[in-house]
Amino acid sequence: MSQKFRCDEGGAIDRRKPLSFTFDGKTYQGYEGDTLASALLANGVHLLGRSFKYHRPRGIMCAGSEEPNAMVELRTGARKEPNTRATTIELFDGLVANSQNRWPSLRFDVMAVNNLFSPLLSAGFYYKTFMWPVSFWTNVYEHIIRRAAGLGTAATEADPDFYEQCHEHCDVLVVGAGPAGLMAAISAANYGARVIIADEHAQLGGSLINENFNVDGISGKDWAARQAQKLAGMNNVHILNRTTIFGYYDHNTIGAIEKVSDHVPQPAAGKPRQRMWTLYPKRVVIAAGATERPLIFGNNDKPGVMLASAVRTYINRWGVKPGSRAIVATNNSDAYRTAIDLHQAGVRVVAVVDSRMHPDAPLAAKLDALSIELIAGKTIGAAEGGQHLRYVQLVSTQGLTADPQRIDCDLVASSSGWNPNVHLHSQSGAKPIYDETIASFVPGQSRQAEVSIGAAKGSFELQDCLDQGRAAGAEAAKLSGFKGRLIKTASASDDDAYSIEALWIAPTPYNKSYKQFIDQQNDVKASDIDLAAREGYDSVELLKRYTTQGMATDQGKTSNVNALAILAAQRGEPIPEVGTTTFRPPYVPVAMGNFAGHTVGYQFMPVRRTAIHDWNEKQGAVFIEAGMWLRARYYPQSPEDTLYDCYVRETNATRSNVAMVDVSTLGKIDIQGPDVAEFLNRLYINNWLKLPIGRARYGIMLREDGVVFDDGTTTRLGENHYFMTTTTANAAPVLAHMEYYHQTAWPELDVVFCSVTEQWTGIAVAGPNSRKLLENVIDIDLSNEAFPFMAYGECKMNNISARLFRISFSGELAYEVNVAADYGEQAWLELLEAGREMGVSPYGTEALGTMRIEKGHVAGSELDGRTTALDLGLEGMANRSKHFIGKHNSQRPALIGDGRLQVVGIKSVEAGRNLRIGAHLVDDKVKLESVSQSQGHITAITFSPSLGCGIALGLLQDGASRHGEQIDAVSPLHDEKIRVEICHPIFIDPKGELVRA
Amino acid sequence: MHYSALSLVKQALSGNRGWTRAWRNPEPKKQYDVIIIGGGGHGLATAYYLAKLHGITDVAVLEKGYIGGGNTGRNTTIVRSNYLLKPNSQFYEHSMKLWEGLSQDLNYNVMFSQRGVLNLFHTDAQRDAAVHRGNAMHLNGVDAELLDLDGVKKLMPHLDFSRNTRFPVIGGLSQPRGGTARHDAVAWGFARAADSLGVDIIQKCEVTGIRRAGDKVLGVETSRGFIGAGQVGVAVAGNSSRVFNMVGMKLPIESHVLQAFVTEGIKPLIDTVCTFGMGHFYISQSDKGGLVFGGDLDGYNSYAQRGNLPTFNHVVAGGVTMMPCLARLRILRQWGGVMDMSMDGTPIISKTPIHNLYLNGGWCYGGFKATPGSGWVFAYTIAHDKAHELNKDFTLERFREGSLIDEKGVGASPNAH
């Protein structure tokens, strides 16, 4: 029969909506509202996985995100999610899940043999062996270990789903929608505060749904539903269900993950899979509840051994009986409820075993009324069974050595007390403190605007939770500046007082050695903690790292405090002395896609396109990235055209006729004010005080450490108006640099400036016929006398207002036309038309680069952040009688001494052999394979159409004085060695006559 | 106690009762020949090599918390020597050679895994820079291979190789001898080996002051009282400025927080160390199965071992862009370490103006891989009161003189290195 462990009634499930799913290929039925875990339990399936190290059979221990064992590979193909907790998977129709870390099958797993060798696999065993022979670690041992380790298998295809990122501000964020959280949210909202309430479940209510409570005379479940309805009706409340608050960051910023589509087979069209929220609350009320600890006894990892609260949750929330013969084992009052709920659900409760000698009398009476046996002063020493629990052995907690008492059962509901969820509190920078009365850590002093309430604060009684929520919500609203009145109280019925006597580890039957698991997922046993402490790994952090306790995907939620207590006992110190570890985000593991959001793949960074981009694209230009811009690199004229063919053709066209290049990507900064000349004087190494209106000048900027930062031209457009260009790559840094000095050092300078890079399109028209071309469209006199080299003028280009600069990067007679970017394409087309009869053509950055190498102009690969003006042969520009940035530091001894890498020209002396960027310049006596001293390297290469040979620029030690020397250029990566000659970096027109023609 | 497969079997047969402390827990003596401040990998390695290679065994390592609790246990465990500039290349290669025999030398398996380090490149300019660096590596005796797209696909088959990504991969520079090691084990292995040579490892002993007579150090004030010393070495990267503040010195160092992340454990997915070329992202898979990754600094001075979301988001965006199947894997833990960011991106292992006080710091992101090499040259420097050939350029004076070792060429912007 299907779902034979389903109760006849009850649970927050919709029995009218049966769902079908498969686990390890077998099909089962569940109901809407189930988790995978509850549906499997309803079908009597307890064995879900194998443990990490010993491959022991494991089942379901918990009912929520703290589950260490019940992990599956959910879904298939590109949507596969390994290590997914069955306890957090909302069931949907058609769900497919598979067990992991087993071979060949879950029931028969070969690697379970590890269990037999477990004495060899003690804590840290791998640090003590696998060292010989030396080469075996990487090649053999590690190979085997890696394949044995890990849990599930990841998908290797791209994730087909997408993730969203949202931001929201609020006055009060309430974390958790249990009794305390619901009251806090309503209370704060009633004051008028903007409230966000987040809960990891679909349904608000928390423990009110898990437990069999009554509030205000109705069932807790119904009461919670009413409060949820009330909140949904308030327009100052934002309910984030299926949302986990995972991180508490600086300045009261909170990270949250909303599982938008994980409860359906795949996201609906346009819906993200998950959504990451960054929340900015003024106040945070943490009502995140508490996590129950398991008792530590022999074989406490058997399927069938569960947390007492989880057992209640399966009964109350999902109407599922996790077993048919139950033992409840506890050291506190809370687990008695489990016995009662089990009994009411029709499960036989064999006994309640309370490790305390004197259980609370009212609770004892309740059991008595139901004829449930209470065994005091004993606890479970060990569990036994194969792949499922069959019986337990009870032992005395009072040191009595009587024979253990065997009790047959298929379910143990165990509780060793509760740990308040202090994770967010700790992440906020605060330090939790140990509270003896509940034998756990509670929030300490707040460091940010947060307060913990209810179980998260260590208050485990329902009435306290309701009252604290009411007060904390109001207080948070008041602190956010709201005034109002307290809502009326809610009253809980029949709530028992909480009491506990810590029992950290059970004696074993006959003092035999058993595996007593602390961290079930990582297979860390009590004996491992003992061993680590004996070996000196005896601080909490060392222990954690040595044993791996708390490092598994459950982040030690159920194991940390138990481990700490056992360590404290081993060290003979009280728990507070031993300390606790810092809780780090995220609270639960979060899919990486959330953090990436939309900025992935093609959207990883923006693409910048110039006004001429579309035209370039139509021409079939090949593009190249430059500072996120796409620049035309070359223009193939036929499918056979190579890069080489193109740049040679384009260079020749420029040098012999006229050609045009889009230079819009250069950084452009408009600078105005009476003190601009002085400002430039301090920014650049050269002098700017006497630049006339209508003239441009080339300048070099240094960093404060004296190394060259950037170069470019600045033009004086008017009395107090200048126009600066920077390299494409440094456009933004130069602007920030100028702003820094102007605002922090020299605010007395009366200048204003801003970036106009994107406002202007720049077109360089270069070549001996450039003047002739421009004369067809420009309305000013372009004769050498009227408009000499470095001249500037405003003009009309046909009907377009333009700025004209006579500057040259190619070394030819050349002009640069700037027009408003909106007219960029039109200007480009008009220039092409104006030069059509002359045969004007476009050229790309490759030809541009060729011509700059031929001219020895330094660029990015020579301005590598280590070279000085002296190294680049530009020191002559410096005016050291004035102040400029970097002036003093550029004179440090090592920057002006011998052995500097200086820019040189390089020619191959081996005909027909190409030079290579990145080749190093070495002495010819050096063998390729030997350790040698590089004397420099090649920074840029090209084939020079003008010279008909391969040329290069490079940086060479003391290169300025080594022209004429021969040296080897080697590229060991390519097993390559070429003889080269060092020469002056300017290969053509050294006197610069062409640009002045 | 010697560690071996045999010792494991023997202990297993006797219920693992016979294992002894990996290192003693001694009370501090009144005086030591050498005190090393800082019980991280570097300090412990220094003590080990002082004792082993220089016969100086009257050594104490003082640690304010527990050993290996700082950056030794907070990094992404990458070991490489793929540097451009000669001083770096030769120093890190020396360290690499020490790594290659470290487990055997220490009798402690530090799981040094030479699975290779692959730097992707995405543009011609990046390829040119990779050729420049790869050739420099060869010329300094370091292994390097230039890979084309097919070569990259063999090492990292699940990257986004489509053209429909912002920066398609075009190749990579690989250092096959690079890889990873088990970070905690490095501290523990050095501690155990140093202890066995007589070094006192003193945890929970915070240095609160440095007692001086003129330009000579007499010893250190600690939370456990004054301890005299003939020489004092400082290896507290992240906190170098705080310790040198005790002697009134300012350093060319800023402390910045660097975040690191690990995912849930999965079966082998990534077999090498891989770095993205267009964003700051590096990733490898631990032997336990977690994907360990990191990225850029948060960018502001910080001594908090915690980072914030914007950097987190940016780092992961780079990762998912590089390897789209990562999107569904879950991040398990996020943490921060405090980096000693030097002003040129290169460490300082140097004598100081105070005669018997020595500085080992400024490690930026690069300290873990340097651990054995750093200890080795620092021990030499302390033992001989002068730098070894391998650290002669890593001086404090280089900033004043202008002999900077600036791999990235970004100048005195510590948060940009």
Added chain:
Amino acid sequence: MLRIECPWCGVRNEDEFSYGGDASVQRPADGGSLDEWYDYVYTRDNSAGQHTEHWQHLNGCRAWITVVRDTITHEIFDTAPASPNLPPGSGSGKKTNGVKS
């Protein structure tokens, strides 16, 4: 997420800003000694605790501002427009964000 109050734009996320380092270093006058320039460019207090530093509201109004922040807790005590004359730690003394009030 650091939340930084730009004196012109109000409280904004840290990713709108770029960091400019220690604002207490004094830029020497032209003709200052190499030692002074060395100190200015290279050495830092790097204090653990209160730290006066420059940030630029890069993706906003582009103003450089001075921020007084704790480098251990990241708490921000004060922000003001940058100025060469700002003594370290000065300002309105108004706490802008970071911790409970």
